[in-house]
Amino acid sequence: xxxxxxxxxxxxxxxxxxxxxxxxxxVLADAHFPGESLGKRVVRADGLRIADxxxxxxxxxxxxxxxPHPLIMMEPVAGDTLxxxxxxxxxxxxxxxxxxxxxxxxxxxxxxxxxxKSAFAVVMTGETAKYANIILIKGVTPV
Numbered sequence: 418x419x420x421x422x423x424x425x426x427x428x429x430x431x432x433x434x435x436x437x438x439x440x441x442x443x444v445l446a447d448a449h450f451p452g453e454s455l456g457k458r459v460v461r462a463d464g465l466r467i468a469d470x471x472x473x474x475x476x477x478x479x480x481x482x483x484x485p486h487p488l489i490m491m492e493p494v495a496g497d498t499l500x501x502x503x504x505x506x507x508x509x510x511x512x513x514x515x516x517x518x519x520x521x522x523x524x525x526x527x528x529x530x531x532x533x534k535s536a537f538a539v540v541m542t543g544e545t546a547k548y549a550n551i552i553l554i555k556g557v558t559p560v
Contacts, residue, residue, distance in 0.1 A: 491524065
């Protein structure tokens with residue numbers, strides 16, 4: 418255990434986010450996401466919810482201020498609906514460290530998959546909500 422670092426962050430996840438550079442992308446994926454098929458580097462966080470991981474990661478992780486949307490989620494497929502609780506819980510977790518919440522951009526399911534292929538890492542969680550996947554774009558840590 419380390420002081421000031423959430424116990425939700427495993428040693429492997431801590432190593433991955435420390436290795437990431439400016440502009441690298443981290444996918445927090447739900448339990449149904451094809452992370453092993455799409456990701457070049459996969460970290461397991463089974464049993465954890467994405468909102469809780471956001472709350473644990475963002476104190477250590479600067480979001481990219483040089484892109485219009487450092488947070489990206491998947492758009493629902495036609496005929497599906499979004500669970501508003503997912504957005505509410507994410508916004509609450511994000512606002513703890515980023516009070517001026519950046520706009521979360523939604524992109525097509527297959528565009529999200531393509532983006533995942535070039536992401537630095539995919540974190541496979543125990544999240545079961547539909548369309549709960551989110552991409553975080555890492556920024557420059559202020560001095």
